[in-house]
Amino acid sequence: MKPSVLFKRSLKQNLNALKMRLFPMNKPVCRHDPESIMVFVTNRCNFKCNTCPFTNTSPWSPPDNVPDMPVDLFRSIINKYSGAKILGLVGGEPLLHPNLNEMITIAASKKIAVNISTNGSLLTERKTRQLLDLPLTSLNISVDAVNEDEFKRLRGGDSKTYQTVVTNAARFGEIKKKKNKNMSFKLSFVTDSQNLFRIPEYFDLARSVSADTVFCQSVLSYECSSVTAGESVLWDTPENRNFLQSLKTPDDITFIPPLLTAQTDKNNTTTSCVHPFKILATDGAGNVSPCCVIPPHNRFGNFYNDIIIWRKGAALRKIRSEMLENKPASESICLNCWERFSMQPDKKQ
Numbered sequence: 556m557k558p559s560v561l562f563k564r565s566l567k568q569n570l571n572a573l574k575m576r577l578f579p580m581n582k583p584v585c586r587h588d589p590e591s592i593m594v595f596v597t598n599r600c601n602f603k604c605n606t607c608p609f610t611n612t613s614p615w616s617p618p619d620n621v622p623d624m625p626v627d628l629f630r631s632i633i634n635k636y637s638g639a640k641i642l643g644l645v646g647g648e649p650l651l652h653p654n655l656n657e658m659i660t661i662a663a664s665k666k667i668a669v670n671i672s673t674n675g676s677l678l679t680e681r682k683t684r685q686l687l688d689l690p691l692t693s694l695n696i697s698v699d700a701v702n703e704d705e706f707k708r709l710r711g712g713d714s715k716t717y718q719t720v721v722t723n724a725a726r727f728g729e730i731k732k733k734k735n736k737n738m739s740f741k742l743s744f745v746t747d748s749q750n751l752f753r754i755p756e757y758f759d760l761a762r763s764v765s766a767d768t769v770f771c772q773s774v775l776s777y778e779c780s781s782v783t784a785g786e787s788v789l790w791d792t793p794e795n796r797n798f799l800q801s802l803k804t805p806d807d808i809t810f811i812p813p814l815l816t817a818q819t820d821k822n823n824t825t826t827s828c829v830h831p832f833k834i835l836a837t838d839g840a841g842n843v844s845p846c847c848v849i850p851p852h853n854r855f856g857n858f859y860n861d862i863i864i865w866r867k868g869a870a871l872r873k874i875r876s877e878m879l880e881n882k883p884a885s886e887s888i889c890l891n892c893w894e895r896f897s898m899q900p901d902k903k904q
C-alpha cells in the first residue's frame with residue numbers, strides 16, 4: 556500500500572485493511588469490518604423499472620413497508636463498521652430520502668468514500684448544487700439506455716422521462732465542471748444479451764454529458780420481468796468474451812465492463828462468492844443482506860437485534876460456510892450471478 560493512501564485513511568481503516576490481509580477470509584465469522592457498506596436508504600422509488608425487484612414482484616423482493624433509513628440507525632452502523640472504505644447510498648431512489656445530505660456528511664467525517672446511485676430524474680438544478688457542495692466521492696446516474704425505446708424496454712416510463720434523465724445528467728456534468736469539483740461522475744447501463752453491442756454508444760453519451768466513467772452492470776436474474784428472465788443473462792460465451800476483448804476503450808472515459816456469468820454444469824449448485832465476506836448491505840428496517848445483489852431481508856438478520864450481526868450472525872455465517880465448504884447455495888439467485896465464483900476466479904468456466 557502506498558504511504559499516501561495510509562494518510563488519507565483513518566486509523567481504523569488502516570487497521571482493518573491490515574486485518575483483511577493478516578486473516579484470510581477462510582472462516583464464517585469475520586474479524587474484520589466490511590470493505591464496503593451499501594445502504595438502501597429508502598425502498599421507495601418514483602420509477603418501476605423492469606429490472607428491479609423493489610418495484611416488481613420477484614422471489615427476491617424486499618419485505619413490504621420498510622421505512623426510510625433513520626439517521627440514528629445509520630450513524631450506529633457507520634460508527635460500528637468505520638473500518639469500511641466505501642459507502643454506497645442506493646435505493647429505491649436515494650434522492651427521495653429527506654436526510655440524505657446528513658448521511659453523506661456523517662460517513663465522510665469517518666473518511667469513508669461516499670457514492671450515490673440515482674435514476675437521475677430528481678436531479679434538479681437545486682439538488683445538483685446541493686450535492687456538489689457535499690463531500691461526495693462519486694455520483695452514478697443509472698441511465699441504462701442511449702435511446703427512448705431501449706429506456707422503455709429496461710426501465711418502463713415514457714420518452715419524456717428519458718429526456719429528463721439525460722438533461723439532468725448534462726446539467727450535473729456542466730455544473731460539476733464549472734465548480735471544478737473533484738469527484739467521479741459515472742453513467743451506468745444495465746447490460747444484457749440484447750444491448751451488449753451498444754457499449755460504444757455509451758461512451759458517446761457519457762462524453763456528451765461530461766461523465767468520466769461508463770459502468771456496465773450485467774443484468775441480474777431476479778425473474779421479475781422478461782428482461783430479468785434467463786434469456787437476457789450475459790453468459791460467458793466465446794462470442795460475448797470476444798466482443799468485450801475487441802472493444803476499443805477510449806482514453807478519456809474509464810470503462811467498467813460487464814461481468815460475464817459462468818456457464819457451469821446444471822448439477823453444480825455450489826457457489827463461492829467473496830461478497831458476504833466484504834460487503835455489508837442493509838435497509839431502513841435494519842435488515843441485512845450478504846451482498847449488493849440480494850435486497851436486505853430479515854431472513855438474514857437485523858441490526859436492531861444485534862449491531863455486530865454482520866460479523867457473526869447465524870444466517871450470514873451459514874451462507875459463508877456454504878461458500879467455504881462447497882455446499883449447495885441456499886440462495887438460488889447465486890447460481891445465475893456473475894459473482895458466483897469470485898472467491899476462486901480460476902473456477903470460472
Ligand code: SF4
Nearest residue numbers: 828846889892894895
Ligand atoms: S453469488 Fe451473487 S447473489 Fe450470491 S452472495 Fe454473491 S453477489 Fe450475492
